[in-house]
Amino acid sequence: MNKSVFFGALAFVGLAAGASAAATLDDVKARGKLNCGVNTGLVGFAAPDANGVWGGFDVALCRAVAAATLGDASAIEFVPLTGKTRFTALASGEIDMLSRNTTWTFSRDVDLKFEFVGVNYYDGQGFMVPKALGVSSAKDLDGATVCIQTGTTTELNLADFFRVNNISYEPVPIETNAEAQQQYLAGACDVYTTDASGLAATRATFEAPGDHVLLPEIISKEPLGPLVRHGDSEWADIVRWSFNAMVSAEELGITSANVEEMASGTNNPEINRILGTEGNLGEMLGLDAEWAKRIILSVGNYGEVFEKNLGEATPIGLARGLNAQWTDGGLLYSPPFR
Amino acid sequence: MTTLSDAPKESFRLSMLIYDSRYRSLTIQFVALLGFMLVVAWLVSNTLQNLEALGKPIDFGFFSEPASYDINQRLIDYNSRDSHLRASFVGLLNTLLVAVMGCALATVMGVVIGVMRLSKNWMLSRIMTVYVELFRNVPVLLWIVFFMAILIETLPPPNAFRGETPSASMWLWDSMAVTNRGIYMPEPLFSRGLGDVSFFGAFNISLELIALVVALIAGFWASGRIKARADRIQEATGDRPTTWYLRLAVVVLPFAVILILLGFHLGYPALKGFNFQGGIHMRNSLIALWLALSFYTAAFIAENVRAGILAVSGGQTEAAEALGLRPNRIMSLVVLPQALRVIIPPLISQYLNLTKNSSLAIAVGYMDITGTLGGITMNQTGRELECVLLLMLVYLIISLSISLVMNWYNKRVKLVER
Numbered sequence: 132m133n134k135s136v137f138f139g140a141l142a143f144v145g146l147a148a149g150a151s152a153a154a155t156l157d158d159v160k161a162r163g164k165l166n167c168g169v170n171t172g173l174v175g176f177a178a179p180d181a182n183g184v185w186g187g188f189d190v191a192l193c194r195a196v197a198a199a200t201l202g203d204a205s206a207i208e209f210v211p212l213t214g215k216t217r218f219t220a221l222a223s224g225e226i227d228m229l230s231r232n233t234t235w236t237f238s239r240d241v242d243l244k245f246e247f248v249g250v251n252y253y254d255g256q257g258f259m260v261p262k263a264l265g266v267s268s269a270k271d272l273d274g275a276t277v278c279i280q281t282g283t284t285t286e287l288n289l290a291d292f293f294r295v296n297n298i299s300y301e302p303v304p305i306e307t308n309a310e311a312q313q314q315y316l317a318g319a320c321d322v323y324t325t326d327a328s329g330l331a332a333t334r335a336t337f338e339a340p341g342d343h344v345l346l347p348e349i350i351s352k353e354p355l356g357p358l359v360r361h362g363d364s365e366w367a368d369i370v371r372w373s374f375n376a377m378v379s380a381e382e383l384g385i386t387s388a389n390v391e392e393m394a395s396g397t398n399n400p401e402i403n404r405i406l407g408t409e410g411n412l413g414e415m416l417g418l419d420a421e422w423a424k425r426i427i428l429s430v431g432n433y434g435e436v437f438e439k440n441l442g443e444a445t446p447i448g449l450a451r452g453l454n455a456q457w458t459d460g461g462l463l464y465s466p467p468f469r
Numbered sequence: 470m471t472t473l474s475d476a477p478k479e480s481f482r483l484s485m486l487i488y489d490s491r492y493r494s495l496t497i498q499f500v501a502l503l504g505f506m507l508v509v510a511w512l513v514s515n516t517l518q519n520l521e522a523l524g525k526p527i528d529f530g531f532f533s534e535p536a537s538y539d540i541n542q543r544l545i546d547y548n549s550r551d552s553h554l555r556a557s558f559v560g561l562l563n564t565l566l567v568a569v570m571g572c573a574l575a576t577v578m579g580v581v582i583g584v585m586r587l588s589k590n591w592m593l594s595r596i597m598t599v600y601v602e603l604f605r606n607v608p609v610l611l612w613i614v615f616f617m618a619i620l621i622e623t624l625p626p627p628n629a630f631r632g633e634t635p636s637a638s639m640w641l642w643d644s645m646a647v648t649n650r651g652i653y654m655p656e657p658l659f660s661r662g663l664g665d666v667s668f669f670g671a672f673n674i675s676l677e678l679i680a681l682v683v684a685l686i687a688g689f690w691a692s693g694r695i696k697a698r699a700d701r702i703q704e705a706t707g708d709r710p711t712t713w714y715l716r717l718a719v720v721v722l723p724f725a726v727i728l729i730l731l732g733f734h735l736g737y738p739a740l741k742g743f744n745f746q747g748g749i750h751m752r753n754s755l756i757a758l759w760l761a762l763s764f765y766t767a768a769f770i771a772e773n774v775r776a777g778i779l780a781v782s783g784g785q786t787e788a789a790e791a792l793g794l795r796p797n798r799i800m801s802l803v804v805l806p807q808a809l810r811v812i813i814p815p816l817i818s819q820y821l822n823l824t825k826n827s828s829l830a831i832a833v834g835y836m837d838i839t840g841t842l843g844g845i846t847m848n849q850t851g852r853e854l855e856c857v858l859l860l861m862l863v864y865l866i867i868s869l870s871i872s873l874v875m876n877w878y879n880k881r882v883k884l885v886e887r
Contacts, residue, residue: 215848218848222523222851243851244524244525244851275742275743275744276743281834281840281848282848286538286539286845287538287849289539290537290538290549291537291549293539294548294550300539301541301744302540303541303834304834305834306831306834313621317621317626317649318626319621319753320650321743361523361524
């Protein structure tokens, strides 16, 4: 009896270890929920609202994948992660995908064994200072105390920037955006540095956003994107093309308002292929034909998501800039659906 | 006729391992040990195999690569081009610093509070009871964050010291600045310095410090010799020569002479640019962590001290009173030395707790070894298992060293039976 329990447990653990290596889609379907890693709270990107419902630019991508795979954009278990805990959570299988303004870098892609499926926000590291400080350039920051989120690429960029420009600074490492905000507002640091979009989002939550300025220097390239584990290319394809569907939808003029109408058939074959009325793209992904239609229906296309969460009509007020479609002079360029 | 015969010869049969009560316990222990070792071996091989499958075999090569991040509090030279190993070492020294400072303050506070809790003064003992219950019943992480929040929110930022009519001013004749970025204190400087001596090419120790320490040690040794001589004369003649000025002089004079020769002066912090420059900067992350750990652990130590004092029977105090000793002297000469026997073993575990609790440092952004090796290095290199294993090893070594020293001390003070 004891022996059989022991071997049973052994066999079970062995199976569990083997199963988690592949077929994330099957796991998600069996669970009925997508485990999505997001920021612990960055307004505009990922933050719960007053009712505890998560919303934001990064959250929309989780919802898109959930809509495509499970047919329900709310079947998601959001796992809030700090800059430090995010990679361990993804590598250990605690989450199925990470959508948490994470910079795509060589070592994360190759050495940490992750797969970045695309870039959903082209960003760069910036500096925010109180207007009263009278600083107009990051090069004037010699001797300043800089608040910085630990476990991020910004930490490394900052060290390089100050070393190359031969000026000194005092880093104050901080775990979350909320703590950084507290220290910055209390004057415990002169400068807060992180991705420019994050700075804008943080500033939007201040009582007097006008008292703080973003310095003109952008000291790094920060292509932010969703990522998954190495070793399950089918799952990576699903996340990649869920995102591409949102980008292509904007380019082709499919919106959440007209998607039903377009799904009944148009004379543009690419729209038809995306919406599943022509060809069998959904089947190739291991999904049904209407996967992309559900994405557009529940979260909208890329442009809609951007305007709703980050755009100029929101308190964050970010311009599209590099994140405009390639046809509008931006960098967004989805591979064709064919 | 004798009917004595030899006892039947015992032959060992395999079944005796189970049915013979002499062997049974051994058999069970052996099987349990075997099973335990199998489980451990399986865990290890499973981990290695899964790491292999992930393409991340155990590899410590990342230690020699540049760390590329900066650390604000450095006890040895460090910049972002130095290796991860050196960054970890900077973190280790920060851990040791806060552990030593914490243990010292916690001990002093613990002893004072423990004694006061037994005071006959109703008010005093009640206040100390409240202190102990308050501190030991709230998690230490909350205390750390709380102390940090107080420091950040209540103290003035450096730019409050600026301008014609500053809203904040420096303390102690303009020598100390207390800001919400930490405390800036005067630092000792030498205008005729001797330079540094390098150890293993890894870190430097200033020769001035060595000279001063040597002078102090020599001074105390000489002072000890003078005392021994005075003791001898007293035993031989019954008269004790007055030696206090001699003993004071051999300690203070060489020290002072060296200070003057080296051109000792104080460097005062001054507001320059964004921050105070010069002086010793004690960051508020260190202060918050140090105070929170000390206040928290002091509550436990106070209880140990109280237990130790209560363990000394009341008759001892009464006997000392009968000899005419004053309460202060009764405590320091009669009660505390005996109470130490009871206090020290639990004190060791409080020191260990404090050291281990210091790993919560990242909550206030203090860069201890958990923040460097187990934080940024782990995060940037993605070597979770290696970093965590090493981190565990480091804490294990620190804890065992503390135990070793304290156990040695415990052996010295415990009751010697003749």
